[in-house]
Amino acid sequence: MYISVYRKAHFNAAHRLYVKDWSDEKNLKVFGVCSNPNFHGHNYEIEVRLTGEIDPVTGMLINLKDLKQIIKEEIEDRFDHKNLNLDVEEFEHLIPTSENICYVIYNILRKAIDEKHQLRIRLYETPRNFVEYPADRVTPT
Ligand code: NI
Numbered sequence: 001m002y003i004s005v006y007r008k009a010h011f012n013a014a015h016r017l018y019v020k021d022w023s024d025e026k027n028l029k030v031f032g033v034c035s036n037p038n039f040h041g042h043n044y045e046i047e048v049r050l051t052g053e054i055d056p057v058t059g060m061l062i063n064l065k066d067l068k069q070i071i072k073e074e075i076e077d078r079f080d081h082k083n084l085n086l087d088v089e090e091f092e093h094l095i096p097t098s099e100n101i102c103y104v105i106y107n108i109l110r111k112a113i114d115e116k117h118q119l120r121i122r123l124y125e126t127p128r129n130f131v132e133y134p135a136d137r138v139t140p141t
Pocket of ligand 1: 033034042
């Protein structure tokens, strides 16, 4: 019997989306206002989903107190009130798009969470724009 548990978290961070080798004009065309050279911020929301089996002794999938602490130490403390391009080493050579931020968060948490739990991350850059990793595989038709 598989069950999923979710924990939401939040951080504020600044970023700039741009390709170094492109002109400001081309970056603006592709990335829009997110390529503003002086950076801008987002209120990022994340949803961490763990899936697995309920521990018959505790009745829990994972102690949410522990999950909360892992997310705080591994993600919020590292990303909150940071400039993702300048302050977070993972983005030194990786554009901090929602897709890449979600992927980076997954990889950080994957190392911190027991392998027996399947992990999935949802990252909201705005209430309407969000990404999910890993994704369900879709067979092209
Ligand atoms: Ni942006």
